[in-house]
Amino acid sequence: MAVLEAKKVSKFFGHFPALRDLTFAFKAGDCIALLGRNGAGKTTLLHLMAGLTRPTDGSLEIARRVSLLGHGIGVYDELSARENLQFFANLLPVKVDVEVWLEKVNLREVAGAPLREYSRGMRQRLALARTFMGEPELLLLDEPFTSLDDKATALLQSLLAEALARQATVVLSTHQIPEAMAHASRILFLERGKLRYFGPCPDEMLGDSTWIYRTYGAVS
Amino acid sequence: MLRMSWTIFLKDVRMEFRGKEALNASLAFALVVLILFSFAFDPTSEQIREITGGLLWILFAFSGVLLVNRSFVREQSNDCLDVLLVSKVPASSLLLGKTMANLVFILLVEAVCLPVFSVLYNISMFQLPLWLLGVCLLASWAIAILGTAFAAMTVNLRLRELMLPVMLYPMIIPALAAAMYLTNNIAAGKVPVGDDLIWVRLLVGFNVIFTTLSLGLIDTILVD
Amino acid sequence: MDQRNFTYMFYGFAAAWLILALYVVSLVSRGRKLADQLETLKRTLSQEKG
Amino acid sequence: MFDKILFGVGAASGLYLVRNLYTMLMVLPDEAAQGMIYRIMFFHIPSWWTCFICFFIAGAASGYSIAKKNFRADSLAVAATEVGLAFTFVGLATGMIWAKIIWGIWWTWDARLTWAFITALTYAAYLMMRNMIPDPNERMRVSGALNVFSFASVVICYKAIDWWRTQHPGAVMSFRTGGGNIDPAMEGMTYQNLFAFLMLCLVLVTVRLRQEESLRTLEGMRRLAFTRQRIAVLG
Numbered sequence A: 001m002a003v004l005e006a007k008k009v010s011k012f013f014g015h016f017p018a019l020r021d022l023t024f025a026f027k028a029g030d031c032i033a034l035l036g037r038n039g040a041g042k043t044t045l046l047h048l049m050a051g052l053t054r055p056t057d058g059s060l061e062i063a064r065r066v067s068l069l070g071h072g073i074g075v076y077d078e079l080s081a082r083e084n085l086q087f088f089a090n091l092l093p094v095k096v097d098v099e100v101w102l103e104k105v106n107l108r109e110v111a112g113a114p115l116r117e118y119s120r121g122m123r124q125r126l127a128l129a130r131t132f133m134g135e136p137e138l139l140l141l142d143e144p145f146t147s148l149d150d151k152a153t154a155l156l157q158s159l160l161a162e163a164l165a166r167q168a169t170v171v172l173s174t175h176q177i178p179e180a181m182a183h184a185s186r187i188l189f190l191e192r193g194k195l196r197y198f199g200p201c202p203d204e205m206l207g208d209s210t211w212i213y214r215t216y217g218a219v220s
Numbered sequence B: 001m002l003r004m005s006w007t008i009f010l011k012d013v014r015m016e017f018r019g020k021e022a023l024n025a026s027l028a029f030a031l032v033v034l035i036l037f038s039f040a041f042d043p044t045s046e047q048i049r050e051i052t053g054g055l056l057w058i059l060f061a062f063s064g065v066l067l068v069n070r071s072f073v074r075e076q077s078n079d080c081l082d083v084l085l086v087s088k089v090p091a092s093s094l095l096l097g098k099t100m101a102n103l104v105f106i107l108l109v110e111a112v113c114l115p116v117f118s119v120l121y122n123i124s125m126f127q128l129p130l131w132l133l134g135v136c137l138l139a140s141w142a143i144a145i146l147g148t149a150f151a152a153m154t155v156n157l158r159l160r161e162l163m164l165p166v167m168l169y170p171m172i173i174p175a176l177a178a179a180m181y182l183t184n185n186i187a188a189g190k191v192p193v194g195d196d197l198i199w200v201r202l203l204v205g206f207n208v209i210f211t212t213l214s215l216g217l218i219d220t221i222l223v224d
Numbered sequence C: 001m002d003q004r005n006f007t008y009m010f011y012g013f014a015a016a017w018l019i020l021a022l023y024v025v026s027l028v029s030r031g032r033k034l035a036d037q038l039e040t041l042k043r044t045l046s047q048e049k050g
Numbered sequence D: 001m002f003d004k005i006l007f008g009v010g011a012a013s014g015l016y017l018v019r020n021l022y023t024m025l026m027v028l029p030d031e032a033a034q035g036m037i038y039r040i041m042f043f044h045i046p047s048w049w050t051c052f053i054c055f056f057i058a059g060a061a062s063g064y065s066i067a068k069k070n071f072r073a074d075s076l077a078v079a080a081t082e083v084g085l086a087f088t089f090v091g092l093a094t095g096m097i098w099a100k101i102i103w104g105i106w107w108t109w110d111a112r113l114t115w116a117f118i119t120a121l122t123y124a125a126y127l128m129m130r131n132m133i134p135d136p137n138e139r140m141r142v143s144g145a146l147n148v149f150s151f152a153s154v155v156i157c158y159k160a161i162d163w164w165r166t167q168h169p170g171a172v173m174s175f176r177t178g179g180g181n182i183d184p185a186m187e188g189m190t191y192q193n194l195f196a197f198l199m200l201c202l203v204l205v206t207v208r209l210r211q212e213e214s215l216r217t218l219e220g221m222r223r224l225a226f227t228r229q230r231i232a233v234l235g
Helices: A042-050 A081-091 A098-104 A120-132 A150-165 A177-183 A211-216 B002-019 B021-040 B048-076 B080-086 B091-121 B129-154 B160-187 B194-222 C002-049 D002-027 D036-068 D071-102 D111-132 D136-162 D174-179 D184-234
Strands: A002-013 A016-027 A031-035 A057-062 A066-069 A138-142 A169-173 A186-191 A194-200
Touching (some): A002 D136, A016 A042, A016 A194, A016 D184, A031 A177, A042 A057, A042 A138, A042 B080, A120 A138, A186 A211, A194 A211, B002 B091, B048 B091, B048 B129, B048 B160, B080 B091, B129 D136, C002 D071, C002 D184, D002 D184, D036 D111, D071 D111, D136 D184
Parallel strands (some): A031 A186, A138 A169
Antiparallel strands (some): A002 A016
16 A cells, blocks of 8 residues: 555646656655755655645645655744644644653653743754654655754654654655665655656665766766 | 634734734834824814724724734744645635634734724724624724735745735725725714615625635645 | 817827837837847757757 | 737737727717817727726636646736736826816726726736746746736725715716717727727737746746756756
8 A cells, every 4th residue: 555656747837847757656664765966856846745736747646644844843933842732733633642742852841931942952852743743654854864963863763763663654855875874765866857766775875875876867 | 624723723823922023013003103193183173083984994904914914924934834734734724713813913903992092082982882893803804814815925925014015905995995984984873774784795795705715715825 | 178178188199009109118128138038048058958 | 920910910900090090080070068088088998998808818817827727827817917907007097188177187086096096006916926926836826816816806896986976977888878969980989999909909918928928938947057057066
């Protein structure tokens, strides 16, 4: 049973083709690394999967419960951690115990204070709780490791492992190969809006960060 | 769907009352303009009765835009709008929740301004409290629904503070005109009857048409 | 009265023609600018390819 | 070939307008009550009709463009709005000059004048808004929705302002309802000028539509050039 199925998906911005004829499917429990240079269409593809934009052509079927961690952290600065989580929990179709999640990301003691008083790391941890709560079937993470502090990185690692263990599908976009390799079971490589490679991680990538660009890329 | 609107309404109200930035700014603005009016004409003369409605509704439309403008900016700072849309919140629920929140803010400003206006200019606005409430509700809803929908349109513009009023005011003229006319009557203690009721009908019709249009088009506006 | 009548009629006709003429002129100049830009860009793109 | 036809129709509409001018000035007699000035109506009335037709087309095209994500319909919407706005200004200018003679003032807050003013503002806001959105998809969605709003508001406004007392001469065909004894030749003249205006309007809209289309091509190519440059720098 596919969590996400794209058939000949294209996305145009005016006459500019951002994505062209993508066909692929993700299964439950997959962890996909979205690779590609800047401007290859990674963010556009993530937005498509999130349902923030709709394809110009082709069909895209997406799971019911999707969660997104974009460049912005997606929580409100004026509200407290508890209010933030409670608000997003109220929008979910399942019941979520907010206190459990506050405990999990280690913010319980300060949960009543407004977010603007938090440190950067604390806000990032709250954003992680917001993303992972409610057991989403499809997790979309846009460059999740950039600018995370140590604690938040460790937390993200464990949350990712947990999510994968309960057969959630995870999509990470990144352009740092070693990081992607550490988690991903499959690679989706985009170049200029075209799908160049989709499959298991090739071993050659391990030591050589430009291997995939050289092998599957058309422009050098 | 309505439950989601309610959740968003509560969140917006809570956020605004936490900082009160927009509310305070627009209240202060409204009060300053109320005082400025006294220089525009003789504040003790009878002629002010004839322009009461006009003054008040221009004031409410201006301070209303200050409030409405913040509505989608709130969602923008940390990309919260994206998160809401990903959580399968229908765009129309989002609009409805935000409109209700804006309606509450506008009504609050009116609740402060109307007594102050009555006292300062010696006009009793509250002879027909139910009529006044009705007109305020209807006309404020008109400002709120169109204002919120247009705030969604302008949220990505660099000049959004400027563009929103430029787009909004020409379109709410019918609603404002009706509200002005009815408010004049109310201030004079006259219950609108007969031909005057056409303005009530205009307000209701305006609201029905533009609420339907806004709820129908908001998905197109927000989702690519 | 009749003299004034005539002058104003003339103004009216002139205004109508002038507005339309101005619009046509702006349309043509914009079109020319657009064609220029398109041409330049096409050349740049084909140079890069070659 | 298409260019030539377009140019031909444009030239024909120009010639037609000149011929109408001749008939108006040389053949038709002065009107009993208004004297010479009534001839402004031959421009005034057709320009309103044309502008309203333009805005109607723009509204319908906008609705279609956002429903079907059709860029061509979006281009039609801008083209029709812009041309409609030009005719609105013709209507306003001629109306004001006529009013100066007949009513003795340039401007009055008469129902239809007010309506015209609001309409002009509404559509000017639409055109301004369009220029501010760089992304073509967003531009189509947002300005398409705005145009639909505009059309609805213009219609409502027309009705609403009608309820205020009006000093405008009757309904749109003003000689017939206002003056009563209208010369059929005068009415015929109005229709002839309307026809000429519509021809001109058709040409202008087509030209503007093609400009908008090539603007979109231009934007697409710019973006392509930009991505290539970026790849060349980074890769």
